[in-house]
Every structure is written in C-alpha cells, then in structure tokens.
Amino acid sequence: MFKKIPGPVCMVIAAILFALGGLLIKLIPWNALAINGARSILAVGILYGYCRLTHHPLKFNKTVFVGAFCLTATNILYSMANKLTTAGNTIILQFTAPIFVLIWGFLIFHRKPKKMDLIACAVVFFGVMIFFIDSLSAGNMLGNFLAVASGMTYAGLFMMNEGKDADPLTSVIIGAVMGIVIGLPWLVKVDFAAAEPSTWAALLALGIFQLGLAYVFFTEGLKTTPSITASLLSAIEAILNPILVAVVMHEMLTPLSMVGAVIVFVSVVTYNVLAEKQKQQKA
Numbered sequence: 083m084f085k086k087i088p089g090p091v092c093m094v095i096a097a098i099l100f101a102l103g104g105l106l107i108k109l110i111p112w113n114a115l116a117i118n119g120a121r122s123i124l125a126v127g128i129l130y131g132y133c134r135l136t137h138h139p140l141k142f143n144k145t146v147f148v149g150a151f152c153l154t155a156t157n158i159l160y161s162m163a164n165k166l167t168t169a170g171n172t173i174i175l176q177f178t179a180p181i182f183v184l185i186w187g188f189l190i191f192h193r194k195p196k197k198m199d200l201i202a203c204a205v206v207f208f209g210v211m212i213f214f215i216d217s218l219s220a221g222n223m224l225g226n227f228l229a230v231a232s233g234m235t236y237a238g239l240f241m242m243n244e245g246k247d248a249d250p251l252t253s254v255i256i257g258a259v260m261g262i263v264i265g266l267p268w269l270v271k272v273d274f275a276a277a278e279p280s281t282w283a284a285l286l287a288l289g290i291f292q293l294g295l296a297y298v299f300f301t302e303g304l305k306t307t308p309s310i311t312a313s314l315l316s317a318i319e320a321i322l323n324p325i326l327v328a329v330v331m332h333e334m335l336t337p338l339s340m341v342g343a344v345i346v347f348v349s350v351v352t353y354n355v356l357a358e359k360q361k362q363q364k365a
Contacts, residue, residue, distance in 0.1 A: 119265020124289025167225025
C-alpha cells in the first residue's frame with residue numbers, strides 16, 4: 083500500500099503527523115516520561131506490525147543500537163521540553179539538528195567544515211541565543227536547554243542512519259522499547275481510572291499516528307525522495323506544530339522568540355538547499 087504513494091507525499095504526511103506532537107503532549111496532564119512511555123507502547127505495535135507486513139528483517143548491531151539510543155533521547159527530551167516551554171520554542175530549537183550534524187562530524191569524525199558550514203552554524207547559534215535571552219524573562223530556560231539537547235541527539239540519529247550497517251526502522255522499534263522501559267516507573271504512578279476521555283484520545287493519537295504511522299511514512303518517503311526535497315518537506319513540522327498549539331491552546335511565541343525562530347528556520351532551510359546544490363554540482 084505505502085509503495086503506491088509517491089515519496090514526497092509520504093514525507094508530507096509524516097511531517098503533518100509529527101507536528102501533532104506539540105499539541106497532544108500538552109493536552110495530556112501526565113509526567114513527560116509517562117507520556118513518552120505510553121505512546122511508545124502503541125507505536126511499537128504499529129511499527130512491528132509494519133515490519134511483519136512488509137517482511138522487513140530486523141537488524142541488531144552497534145550502529146542500530148546507537149541510533150535507537152539517540153531516538154529515545156530525542157523523544158524524551160522533546161516531551162520534557164514541550165512541558166516546560168512553548169511548543170514553538172521546542173520544535174524550532176530541535177530543528178537545529180543539521181547544525182549539530184556538522185559539529186558532531188567535526189568532533190567525532192574530524193570532518194573539516196567548509197566556510198558555508200561555519201556561517202550557517204554562526205547564524206543559527208545567534209538565533210538560538212535569542213531564545214535564551216527571551217527565556218530569562220519568560221522562565222523557560224530549562225525547557226529551551228532540553229529542546230536544544232533534543233536537537234543534538236536528533237543529529238546523532240541522522241549520523242547513525244548514514245552508516246552501512248544502519249537500519250532506521252529497527253532503530254525506531256528498539257528506541258520505542260527503550261522509551262517504554264525508561265517511562266515505566268512513571269507510568270505505574272498514573273491514575274488511569276481518573277483520566278479524561280480527551281486524555282485517552284490524545285494518547286491514542288500520539289502513539290498510533292504521531293509516532294507509529296509517522297515513522298512508517300517517514301521511512302517509506304526517504305526511500306524515493308531526494309534529500310533536499312525531504313529536508314524542505316520536513317520543515318512543515320516546524321511551521322505547523324506551533325500553529326496547532328496556538329489555535330487550540332492560545333499559546334503564542336513571544337516577539338523575541340519569533341525573531342529567533344525566523345533566524346533559525348530560514349538559516350537551516352537555506353543551508354540545506356545550498357548544501358544539496360553543491361553536492362549535485364560535484365556529482
């Protein structure tokens with residue numbers, strides 16, 4: 083079924099589903115680790131069922147497990163940040179991941195950055211600093227730190243998935259299982275009997291759509307979508323996520339955070355476009 087859907091369409095669907103996370107997590111009045119553990123339980127069923135349906139063999143190696151760890155850390159940090167700061171701050175600061183790919187590449191693999199890489203890092207860093215200046219008065223400092231940390235771990239996931247032994251789908255499944263184990267101590271403390279129907283609805287949507295099906299469409303879309311197209315389409319999440327929260331919960335970015343968001347978003351998208359053009363010219 084998924085193979086009949088064009089790759090770019092899969093990427094758009096994935097971005098829309100991912101964008102639901104900011105709103106749905108805020109609608110559930112539980113601890114962030116409990117929320118992530120509960121949605122991971124549902125997601126594992128979806129993802130493993132997809133593997134069986136498509137006869138996708140699971141792979142177990144160091145690269146896959148490191149990727150799974152990065153995914154787990156990203157999901158947990160994102161969930162915690164979303165509870166402590168605005169959804170807009172969280173997703174935009176996580177959107178700095180491509181810049182951390184450059185930083186980790188230099189520190190771990192000694193890949194020398196180009197002039198354009200350094201300029202992009204400087205501009206994005208400036209945009210991030212605006213968020214932290216604003217958080218001093220808004221009281222969102224910890225949330226913003228966690229959101230940036232989620233960008234760091236998200237970058238690690240991208241790097242691990244580039245390895246020859248990588249298998250993104252297996253990493254996602256193992257990462258979801260890790261999320262269940264880590265969230266279990268907080269899950270057992272939840273009073274499920276007292277949960278409102280809206281809480282259950284939000285949780286089901288998180289696990290089935292925002293995490294499970296989103297990664298199914300994402301992995302399918304990456305197979306046939308050019309990298310530049312994929313990166314641009316994934317930016318839909320960064321735009322739609324805070325809009326949904328603003329419409330439903332009336333949570334708005336402050337003017338200063340809005341400036342930082344524009345700087346980070348435009349810088350990352352522009353960098354991706356220019357980097358892909360250079361890659362095509364060399365090819």
